[in-house]
Amino acid sequence: MKPWTDIVSDNVREFGDLVVGIDPSLSDIPSFFERSGDGHWIGPYVNFLLDAVEGQVGFVKFQSAYFEACGLAGLEALSAAMVRARSARIGVILDAKRGDIGATAAAYARAYLMPASAGGSGDFEADCLTVNPLMGPDTLQPFVDCANTYDKGLFVLCRTSNPGATWLQDKVAGNRLVSERLADLIGNLSNREETKGALSNIGAVIGATVPQEGRRLRQFLKGNIILAPGLGAQGGDIAGIHALRGEILGDLLVPVSRGLTRVENREISPTAYRDLIRARLSEFKSALAYTYPQGDSSADRINGSRA
Numbered sequence: 001m002k003p004w005t006d007i008v009s010d011n012v013r014e015f016g017d018l019v020v021g022i023d024p025s026l027s028d029i030p031s032f033f034e035r036s037g038d039g040h041w042i043g044p045y046v047n048f049l050l051d052a053v054e055g056q057v058g059f060v061k062f063q064s065a066y067f068e069a070c071g072l073a074g075l076e077a078l079s080a081a082m083v084r085a086r087s088a089r090i091g092v093i094l095d096a097k098r099g100d101i102g103a104t105a106a107a108y109a110r111a112y113l114m115p116a117s118a119g120g121s122g123d124f125e126a127d128c129l130t131v132n133p134l135m136g137p138d139t140l141q142p143f144v145d146c147a148n149t150y151d152k153g154l155f156v157l158c159r160t161s162n163p164g165a166t167w168l169q170d171k172v173a174g175n176r177l178v179s180e181r182l183a184d185l186i187g188n189l190s191n192r193e194e195t196k197g198a199l200s201n202i203g204a205v206i207g208a209t210v211p212q213e214g215r216r217l218r219q220f221l222k223g224n225i226i227l228a229p230g231l232g233a234q235g236g237d238i239a240g241i242h243a244l245r246g247e248i249l250g251d252l253l254v255p256v257s258r259g260l261t262r263v264e265n266r267e268i269s270p271t272a273y274r275d276l277i278r279a280r281l282s283e284f285k286s287a288l289a290y291t292y293p294q295g296d297s298s299a300d301r302i303n304g305s306r307a
Contacts, residue, residue, distance in 0.1 A: 009249060019059040020256070097131065112124055
């Protein structure tokens with residue numbers, strides 16, 4: 001597989017920066033999945049989504065917790081879906097928010113970032129993983145080492161989209177906001193000199209719900225990719241999303257989950273549901289279309305034309 005930064009550059013250029021969030025929750029999806037023939041709804045549901053979006057988007061983000069909540073059936077569905085998406089050249093982000101000390105962090109890194117050819121299991125290999133830094137910089141290092149060794153990506157929580165984030169991330173520590181200290185740490189982990197003018201594989205999670213904070217934090221994240229959740233259901237808007245962009249194609253990825261897949265009428269038919277997902281995809285991709293200021297060449301343009 002290609003390095004994470006190449007996947008981002010190539011797929012954003014072709015499909016735009018929308019990320020399909022896959023957060024399987026039975027109460028939010030059509031009831032026909034409950035009648036699937038294999039004894040559990042989650043596998044057929046995820047395959048249905050991948051059928052609907054393959055060839056339309058460059059990235060999917062699997063929220064690990066929803067799969068874990070379904071037990072072994074969920075974990076089997078997650079593994080199969082990750083393998084399928086990567087085989088289709090869709091960039092796979094595993095949203096697991098792992099974080100721990102020493103050997104435990106290294107084990108998490110092996111589980112999600114190490115290829116089978118290097119000794120990993122391969123069952124849950126992602127192109128990129130979300131990680132939690134709040135136990136300190138040393139807890140990030142095993143993830144960074146593994147990501148650098150195998151050309152993977154990381155998204156480090158920095159200023160998240162949930163309302164309770166202000167309780168810690170907007171507090172001052174050592175004359176700086178915690179979120180600012182995190183952004184500076186992420187920038188330094190990226191080796192700014194080596195990545196100058198190019199994307200870094202170490203990125204940051206900054207919510208679309210806090211565009212002013214995000215714009216301020218972007219100054220520490222020149223070549224870093226920002227993953228910006230919160231568009232739609234959590235209150236983020238398109239204007240706020242664009243405020244988080246830097247100057248490099250691919251330096252912003254925008255996940256949308258419920259806004260694409262949730263239904264009010266659970267009795268919708270399979271055909272109507274597929275059409276609804278594709279129509280929403282087209283709308284989001286059009287709304288996110290953007291031309292970077294340094295030029296109008298195809299290399300600098302995100303247009304989501306294959307909606």
